[in-house]
Amino acid sequence: MKTAISYPTEGAMGKTGTWRVFRPSIDIGKCIKCWRCWIFCPDAAISKGEYPVIDYEYCKGCGICANECPVNAIEMGREEK
Amino acid sequence: MIVIDTANHISALAAKMARARVIAAYPITPQTTVVEKLAEYVESGELDAEFIRVESEHSAMTACIAAEAMGVRTFTATASHGLLLMHEMLHWAGLARLPIVMVNVNRAIGPGWNIWSDANDSMAQRDTGWLHFYCSSNQEVYDSIIMAYKIAESQEVMLPAMICYDGFILSHTSMPVEVPEQSKIDEFLPEFKPAWKIDVENPITHGNIVEPHYYARIRYDMQVAMERAKKIIEEVGEEWGKKFGRDYGLVQEYKCEDADYVILTMASMAAEAKVAVDELRNKGEKVGLVNLRTHRPMPFERLKYDKIIVIERAVSFGLGGIVYNELKGRVPELYGFIAGIGGMDVSYRDIERMYELAKEGKDGWYPIEVK
Amino acid sequence: MVSDRGEIMAIKDLPEEEYVLKGHAACPGCPATIALRITLKALGKKTILVIPACCSAVIQSLYPKTSFGVPTLNIAFEASAAAASGVASALKILGEKDITPVVWAGDGGSYDIGIQALSGALERGTDFIYICYNNQMYSNTGIQRSGATPYGAWTTTTWTGKKERQKELAEIVMAHHIPYVATATIAYPEDLYNKMKKAKEMKGPRYIEILTPCPPGWRFDMSKTVEIARLAVETGSWVLYEAINGKVEFTGQSKRILEGKERKPIEDWLKMQGRFRHLKQEDIEKIKRELDEKWEYYRKVMK
Numbered sequence: 001m002k003t004a005i006s007y008p009t010e011g012a013m014g015k016t017g018t019w020r021v022f023r024p025s026i027d028i029g030k031c032i033k034c035w036r037c038w039i040f041c042p043d044a045a046i047s048k049g050e051y052p053v054i055d056y057e058y059c060k061g062c063g064i065c066a067n068e069c070p071v072n073a074i075e076m077g078r079e080e081k
Numbered sequence: 082m083i084v085i086d087t088a089n090h091i092s093a094l095a096a097k098m099a100r101a102r103v104i105a106a107y108p109i110t111p112q113t114t115v116v117e118k119l120a121e122y123v124e125s126g127e128l129d130a131e132f133i134r135v136e137s138e139h140s141a142m143t144a145c146i147a148a149e150a151m152g153v154r155t156f157t158a159t160a161s162h163g164l165l166l167m168h169e170m171l172h173w174a175g176l177a178r179l180p181i182v183m184v185n186v187n188r189a190i191g192p193g194w195n196i197w198s199d200a201n202d203s204m205a206q207r208d209t210g211w212l213h214f215y216c217s218s219n220q221e222v223y224d225s226i227i228m229a230y231k232i233a234e235s236q237e238v239m240l241p242a243m244i245c246y247d248g249f250i251l252s253h254t255s256m257p258v259e260v261p262e263q264s265k266i267d268e269f270l271p272e273f274k275p276a277w278k279i280d281v282e283n284p285i286t287h288g289n290i291v292e293p294h295y296y297a298r299i300r301y302d303m304q305v306a307m308e309r310a311k312k313i314i315e316e317v318g319e320e321w322g323k324k325f326g327r328d329y330g331l332v333q334e335y336k337c338e339d340a341d342y343v344i345l346t347m348a349s350m351a352a353e354a355k356v357a358v359d360e361l362r363n364k365g366e367k368v369g370l371v372n373l374r375t376h377r378p379m380p381f382e383r384l385k386y387d388k389i390i391v392i393e394r395a396v397s398f399g400l401g402g403i404v405y406n407e408l409k410g411r412v413p414e415l416y417g418f419i420a421g422i423g424g425m426d427v428s429y430r431d432i433e434r435m436y437e438l439a440k441e442g443k444d445g446w447y448p449i450e451v452k
Numbered sequence: 453m454v455s456d457r458g459e460i461m462a463i464k465d466l467p468e469e470e471y472v473l474k475g476h477a478a479c480p481g482c483p484a485t486i487a488l489r490i491t492l493k494a495l496g497k498k499t500i501l502v503i504p505a506c507c508s509a510v511i512q513s514l515y516p517k518t519s520f521g522v523p524t525l526n527i528a529f530e531a532s533a534a535a536a537s538g539v540a541s542a543l544k545i546l547g548e549k550d551i552t553p554v555v556w557a558g559d560g561g562s563y564d565i566g567i568q569a570l571s572g573a574l575e576r577g578t579d580f581i582y583i584c585y586n587n588q589m590y591s592n593t594g595i596q597r598s599g600a601t602p603y604g605a606w607t608t609t610t611w612t613g614k615k616e617r618q619k620e621l622a623e624i625v626m627a628h629h630i631p632y633v634a635t636a637t638i639a640y641p642e643d644l645y646n647k648m649k650k651a652k653e654m655k656g657p658r659y660i661e662i663l664t665p666c667p668p669g670w671r672f673d674m675s676k677t678v679e680i681a682r683l684a685v686e687t688g689s690w691v692l693y694e695a696i697n698g699k700v701e702f703t704g705q706s707k708r709i710l711e712g713k714e715r716k717p718i719e720d721w722l723k724m725q726g727r728f729r730h731l732k733q734e735d736i737e738k739i740k741r742e743l744d745e746k747w748e749y750y751r752k753v754m755k
Binding site: 004005006007008009010011012013014015016019020033034035036038039040041042043044045047048055057058060061062063064066067068076 | 463464466468470472473474475476477478480481482483485486489490512513514515516517518519520521526638641673674675676677678679
């Protein structure tokens, strides 16, 4: 019997980080651990370590994290390829 | 036990005895008394089920789809415009491979409003992936509903099933029906074992985007299941016969062995045609009857006759008779009559007349234009 | 920190569990996925999602994989609330009391094509949560006008701007006398989370609408998704409230506005979005007038 049954998979659409044009980088020296970058990431690509950890395999580079950081600890730079 | 009741009440009784657990339905003439009876069963506690009083037939079919996807046996009933409103979700149920069982009381489509029998409502659903059964008596309605669950829920089939019968001619006419004991029905029809289900312990997603090469295979699998259903319908019909004394198959033949001509018709017209065959036999005509009780899957292999006269209560505009055209090219001598549209009475005398016309080489819209 | 009402007060206290998996098909900067992440953090694994045609039907990714970690039933565009009725009834039959059926539908599927099924499910008391994530247009099909599109907004079916006002679905829902109705937006995750949590603990039909500003649809830079959602509240264009058994209470910034705090000028919000770029001064005056009237109404009726 065949019907459209799908199973939960990380990276179901592949490594979506390859869509990225701008790359966020975190200056942990400035980070106050408010976790706004973590909760506002549409791609669940930021996890909670001691400081925020960005998973570049899946970060699409939207820049919401940088825009929402209250202490400007995240900078967006053009991805070099 | 013999029960004397209308096909609608018999439908409700069959759904109860099949132990449908979620029922979602919306009232429409001439199906209404099915819904009323089921509501009564549930409210009185006679039937341990959830009755969802939906706001439309589209929602009735959707709710059945969702409940069935949870692994629960469901039932619904509709007619005419209600069935047409469900059309989108009929496809959904088929593609989702959910063995929902539904009664459709055949009724004409407006405008103008017409509540009498006409099969164009269900004929227009023939490509939705549902098994289609047509009944010629209240007994057949009861038997077909219970059997439909077993056929539809077979692991080899897993397709929804539609049981059709004529509005008023059957729906509101009382006939004696032999009803087995509940324990015998429970022996015949085991608990529903779904092929897949929505479950928090196994968080699948059903129905997300499917690319063409996968989609085509899912569709193909439905066609294969329809073909397999032919065998299952015969097996289940035979088992029913052994248990309850009434044999069923894809078709029902009557006096066909030595027949020169075979009249092929469906639903209540088949009961009338039986009378016509007897009358014609009395006059020395070698004629038989095939009651096409299964329209999907189409049992071509059971229709190997040289001369067939199709009489049907539906039409595909710009093509003609639907069953007639499905058989075209497969039968050496084929005649097609469109009769009984919008509830026009078709008596055994009309059927005898159509037989005479066919022998003269004529067919068409009876009695409007025959040539 | 958790308040004495059991509400989470800071982002850091939101659960870490994720039910939206990395590597899904959403556009960069997508608000719907932010909303769904927070929603599922609140509702947890004993949730059954019902999703009609909408962006989230795509975001899930392609068969045979899915990016959603809770069981999900996709259903036709207009049908999601009816499907929730089917799920809820099946759960009763199965004796499952701790599982919540949740519809996750866009504004097209809620305000327009799905409103009949929604009204039906609310009226018949279906035990479920209906969530409308509202991006004020049909974004999945390419930015067409919906019943939630505001006056003046450009869409691909209103090239010179929409000529009519949007309707207020949450207020229509309230007319069904259901136990819980709330509005939220992604800019205030604690508020959204707490409202979801509150809804989860109640029974009967519950409705939550989340404003989700869409970068390609509203024509703004993808990094501004949350900022625009926040500004929608600060300018009074979007309103945060909840109604428990019909008793309305404004929440957060909207409560402060209701109590007299000045609204930021609506122009601040409009000018950030390309969909309003063509507006003439008279259009802006009309928007301002209608916004004033809306708040006047809230002060009179909803306070």
